[in-house]
């Protein structure tokens with residue numbers, strides 16, 4: 001059956017209504033067909049516009065409110081949906097909402113909603129996994145749930161509940177529900193995309209000052225800010241607004257980034273353009289200058305830190321000159337940057353999940369970075385980085401109570417975790433396993449079945465290892481909007497997830513304001529929202545009451561109840577502009593008043609109660625306590641550099657795409673229709689390459705082909721490649737050299753060579 005009509009992306013933008021089958025015939029066709037093929041031979045751009053996405057122009061418009069989640073899968077920018085005949089015909093920015101305005105991805109979100117390649121019915125696999133041509137046939141939801149329950153319970157009976165894996169990929173909203181169901185089922189094998197995203201940064205902040213953090217944007221009272229690698233202009237445009245306003249207020253910025261990004265050109269007073277992966281040395285140099293020039297807050301260091309003398313001795317050799325040699329950052333720039341931060345303060349540190357985390361040495365280097373605001377006396381002071389509890393929600397607007405963390409603790413899940421020996425530091429802080437060793441856990445028979453929500457095999461280094469692992473599991477069910485052969489060719493079942501505007505969970509929490517999202521339209525076809533599917537799986541597994549029979553509103557009511565706050569779903573419904581939880585005015589130096597520790601004692605929530613410049617958690621677990629810099633495993637200084645002389649820096653965000661997503665949307669695809677590799681003119685000339693050339697990029701791991709973009713945004717010696725292109729997956733070139741503290745892969749610092757294809 002051919003449900004698609006091939007057109008080019010530009011055809012679709014100019015002639016949307018003239019193409020192909022209607023939405024209704026697609027749904028009917030899909031449901032009635034015996035088999036749905038992946039069409040591996042065709043491209044994901046073979047799409048058409050369903051006429052039914054268009055309403056009669058004269059119908060009345062109703063305005064409904066939702067959020068865009070396209071850049072990070074949490075309720076972000078506020079959206080007003082113009083709804084006609086129960087179809088969203090237009091989206092625009094919601095004024096007065098905490099997050100705005102819409103970027104190109106937000107505006108294009110309607111093309112995703114009405115993309116005819118969405119899967120709209122549960123599907124089961126009918127040919128061999130890993131065949132290269134996955135074939136699925138539609139099944140009912142009842143059959144899907146009955147099969148999942150039977151398979152999971154059989155694995156549990158024979159191998160224990162930990163052999164069933166509960167995973168959320170980039171979609172972060174469903175985490176609370178997924179963790180709850182995993183715990184109810186008795187499995188400690190709950191994991192998420194945080195394994196390779198921001199959690200290395202959170203972990204390091206925890207080790208240094210006892211609180212999860214990726215830093216803080218400068219506030220009204222801040223005078224400076226050290227941005228260590230974030231490129232918000234492209235990764236979080238909504239946030240970039242705030243940073244630009246801070247610049248207008250006169251806040252000074254130091255930006256650490258190997259590239260000349262819009263954050264650098266728009267904000268930086270000093271740009272520290274370092275060699276990717278050399279951050280640990282730059283941070284040591286920063287600290288050296290803070291100490292040598294006596295810029296540190298002496299009272300704070302004396303009373304609230306441990307390990308200062310050891311740190312001072314360690315950084316003594318990291319003089320600006322030596323740091324220049326290692327990092328390629330001119331010595332005078334480093335001196336100037338430290339001076340700006342020290343002389344202006346208080347200010348903030350902003351880190352990111354990308355440059356911040358994707359290195360073999362991140363567990364040490366990122367700790368060194370978090371020590372900078374601590375030494376400068378910026379922690380929990382006006383204009384600095386506020387610490388302490390906000391509302392009792394976690395990162396994905398859920399709660400410890402909803403996730404049943406007391407059950408996890410009381411019933412000894414921690415001791416059974418598969419990752420406990422591999423990544424003991426990670427395991428100490430998170431009730432989710434570090435997933436990078438999934439291939440090993442499957443090979444060893446520790447993981448045998450799983451529910452994989454929004455899973456993308458290309459998110460991990462050395463993609464084929466993960467595809468193989470998913471394939472070798474006895475039974476897996478994926479939840480997605482689309483059928484993605486590079487992942488779903490290896491699963492047994494695929495369930496259709498409802499999109500952003502069709503969902504009600506999760507809650508949106510901004511500061512002390514909580515918003516309830518009401519679906520702007522009903523899910524297309526038989527799609528269901530992720531929370532509902534997970535809770536229905538939980539119900540099928542035998543936990544109907546604890547899973548509210550799949551009722552999402554009841555589950556959200558439980559989330560609210562477990563916050564312990566005085567707020568109900570009805571309160572949220574009565575306050576579409578957000579229900580504000582009253583709070584006391586912000587308090588400074590809460591470490592002195594005992595408000596940062598669960599035991600109410602003064603100090604930070606670390607073993608010593610102090611900011612740990614030498615980490616006790618690490619030394620107790622047999623690691624080095626000081627934040628010692630080590631060269632990346634594959635670096636210009638390593639042996640393989642002779643063969644692969646260019647630094648492979650992958651994953652830096654582009655404004656139009658999110659990971660493997662959104663390539664299907666014509667409005668976005670026109671900006672970057674093909675995979676590109678960015679390289680500096682010097683490196684291009686040396687290889688006889690010009691802009692637009694087709695090139696081979698290769699190293700000891702593998703090879704991909706892309707088109708060259710010759711640009712000064714990248715420094716000489718470095719190539720910059722965005723991830724998530726299934727036709728040119730850069731994770732065929734990245735290595736599984738995991739940082740021992742965090743488990744993170746070195747996406748930012750590998751090696752490669754380039755030549756004309």
Ligand SMILES: Nc1nc2c(c(=O)[nH]1)N[C@H]1C(S)=C(S)[C@@H](COP(=O)(O)OP(=O)(O)OC[C@H]3O[C@@H](n4cnc5c(=O)[nH]c(N)nc54)[C@H](O)[C@@H]3O)O[C@H]1N2
Pocket residue numbers: 169170171193196197198353354358453454455456457458459460479480481482484497499500530650651652658659660661723724730731734747
């Ligand atoms: N080389 C390299 N690799 C990287 C990175 C890098 O910088 N370089 N970055 C890493 C980081 S930080 C991250 S976060 C990961 C990205 O993590 P991934 O999980 O790889 O992200 P996506 O490509 O967005 O894939 C998510 C899948 O979920 C589906 N999906 C999207 N939204 C929903 C939803 O709401 N519900 C359901 N059920 N499915 C949905 C999409 O269609 C897609 O198939 O990649 C990591 N991998």
Ligand SMILES: Nc1nc2c(c(=O)[nH]1)N[C@H]1C(S)=C(S)[C@@H](COP(=O)(O)OP(=O)(O)OC[C@H]3O[C@@H](n4cnc5c(=O)[nH]c(N)nc54)[C@H](O)[C@@H]3O)O[C@H]1N2
Pocket residue numbers: 071072197198228229230231232234235236256257258259261275276277278279352353354355356649651652653654655656657658659748749
């Ligand atoms: N458009 C779009 N937006 C996104 C995403 C997306 O895929 N597309 N993904 C979302 C997700 S899951 C995440 S995690 C965030 C990431 O958000 P960001 O961290 O802002 O994104 P990146 O562009 O990956 O990385 C930031 C900067 O790190 C620099 N960098 C690279 N290597 C190094 C290094 O070795 N050291 C240092 N100091 N810096 C380095 C890059 O040059 C880049 O400019 O973006 C989110 N927003």
Ligand code: SF4
Pocket residue numbers: 068069070071072076077101102103104105106107236237238
């Ligand atoms: S910044 Fe863009 S993609 Fe991200 S939530 Fe806002 S509109 Fe959506």
Ligand SMILES: [Mo]
Pocket residue numbers: 196197198353
């Ligand atoms: Mo991420």
